[in-house]
Amino acid sequence: MHGMADPVTVHPGLGLTRWIWGLFLLVMALGGCRQSAKEPVTLTFLNPEWSQPDEAPRAEYAAQQFTRETGIRLRHPPVPETSLSQLELSRELLQKGGPGPDVLGMDVIWPGILEEYLTDLRPYFATEISSLDPDLVASYTVNSKLVAMPYHAQVGVLAYRTDLLREYGYNHPPRTWDELESMAARIQTGERAKGRKEFWGYVWQGAAEEGLTCNALEWQFAEGGGRIIENDKTISVDNPAAIRAWRRARHWIGWISPPSVVAYRELDSMNVWESGGAAFRRTWQWHYRLTHRQESVLSDRTGYTSMPGGPGGRVGTLGGTGLAVSVQSAHPHEAVELVRFLIRRELQSQEESARAQPPSQPEVYDLPSVLGSDGHSDTPNEPKSGVVSRPSNVAASEYEKVTRAYIAAVHAVLTGQKRAPEAAAELEKQLIKITGFRTGPPKTAD
Numbered sequence: 001m002h003g004m005a006d007p008v009t010v011h012p013g014l015g016l017t018r019w020i021w022g023l024f025l026l027v028m029a030l031g032g033c034r035q036s037a038k039e040p041v042t043l044t045f046l047n048p049e050w051s052q053p054d055e056a057p058r059a060e061y062a063a064q065q066f067t068r069e070t071g072i073r074l075r076h077p078p079v080p081e082t083s084l085s086q087l088e089l090s091r092e093l094l095q096k097g098g099p100g101p102d103v104l105g106m107d108v109i110w111p112g113i114l115e116e117y118l119t120d121l122r123p124y125f126a127t128e129i130s131s132l133d134p135d136l137v138a139s140y141t142v143n144s145k146l147v148a149m150p151y152h153a154q155v156g157v158l159a160y161r162t163d164l165l166r167e168y169g170y171n172h173p174p175r176t177w178d179e180l181e182s183m184a185a186r187i188q189t190g191e192r193a194k195g196r197k198e199f200w201g202y203v204w205q206g207a208a209e210e211g212l213t214c215n216a217l218e219w220q221f222a223e224g225g226g227r228i229i230e231n232d233k234t235i236s237v238d239n240p241a242a243i244r245a246w247r248r249a250r251h252w253i254g255w256i257s258p259p260s261v262v263a264y265r266e267l268d269s270m271n272v273w274e275s276g277g278a279a280f281r282r283t284w285q286w287h288y289r290l291t292h293r294q295e296s297v298l299s300d301r302t303g304y305t306s307m308p309g310g311p312g313g314r315v316g317t318l319g320g321t322g323l324a325v326s327v328q329s330a331h332p333h334e335a336v337e338l339v340r341f342l343i344r345r346e347l348q349s350q351e352e353s354a355r356a357q358p359p360s361q362p363e364v365y366d367l368p369s370v371l372g373s374d375g376h377s378d379t380p381n382e383p384k385s386g387v388v389s390r391p392s393n394v395a396a397s398e399y400e401k402v403t404r405a406y407i408a409a410v411h412a413v414l415t416g417q418k419r420a421p422e423a424a425a426e427l428e429k430q431l432i433k434i435t436g437f438r439t440g441p442p443k444t445a446d
Contacts, residue, residue: 226442
């Protein structure tokens with residue numbers, strides 16, 4: 001595949017990735033020594049979701065249930081925390097051949113990068129595919145090849161403290177970024193006056209990782225600044241609206257967001273939130289999470305709403321996980337059975353949750369549909385809520401280079417290393433060089 005031979009940019013997560021790669025090889029080697037021809041098949045499942053601490057009990061239960069039903073055993077080695085580090089590990093394992101993962105939980109932005117290493121699942125899941133949203137299936141399709149089955153669709157949302165909004169006189173969460181700034185600043189001032197000197201209005205993910213692409217895309221699209229590269233293969237990032245959005249976020253740092261937010265990953269922002277240290281937090285939502293939330297001291301004081309908007313609307317970035325099978329798997333039939341089992345189990349969980357209607361549901365306000373961009377607003381004059389996708393399909397195998405360049409540009413603005421106009425102009429030149437695409441105006445609809 002074009003671009004796959006290019007060297008991977010070294011970044012701080014690479015050491016951890018290589019450590020996990022070494023651990024993975026050790027696990028595989030020890031497993032190979034112990035397993036005899038008479039023992040049942042053992043699959044290796046590389047799944048970022050199962051590496052999250054709060055997912056460990058559910059992951060272990062699912063693995064045990066699969067083994068009871070099929071007799072097939074599972075290994076699920078640890079993986080790095082961030083998407084780009086997970087991508088590096090997955091690609092390295094798939095490229096090396098030999099012992100490697102049979103099934104992968106893969107980010108929605110990876111299909112064009114890993115396509116050549118993955119099995120076309122369309123022939124195995126014709127019935128399931130027919131019941132899925134076509135746009136979601138398309139997210140995991142490359143040149144008519146379905147490289148992964150959609151598993152968990154996610155969308156970026158805003159978590160908010162319901163108790164603090166009521167205390168400070170607000171009857172709804174922020175609909176626009178202007179409203180968020182005003183609410184966050186007022187609540188922060190009030191809480192600090194009570195002696196909570198480390199309380200912040202808004203926490204988000206500002207580290208030089210894929211999470212920053214998700215955040216910044218929401219900022220600039222809401223401002224009318226487009227989606228970096230449009231669906232017609234035009235590069236739109238160097239425009240006044242995107243520059244305004246980056247400048248706005250820069251202004252938050254040290255005002256309503258902590259100076260250290262430029263190093264925050266998902267767990268960092270979650271830790272601040274769980275300690276009661278913020279009024280708003282950018283996070284992810286999917287059906288399973290809203291009905292089976294991890295235990296939290298704030299669970300009865302947390303609400304969810306669409307990300308704030310602006311002239312371009314209000315959007316959350318499309319994310320999620322698909323389940324893929326390696327073309328090098330020594331047990332392709334069993335690997336497909338694992339994918340089928342996990343998807344069936346997830347659908348059953350959603351149906352049970354819908355029937356149960358537990359009384360402790362979180363407060364939600366105008367959440368967008370995870371699929372499509374047909375969100376609605378109770379107030380006609382307010383921005384509509386919807387979903388925006390990163391330009392991974394249009395950039396295909398070059399998406400990793402595109403997102404790394406975008407992350408570097410935005411991060412340089414946030415840290416004050418570059419002015420926003422300068423960073424946007426330089427980024428445009430880089431993206432032209434990476435993709436060969438022409439420039440064009442930003443689009444206001446996904």
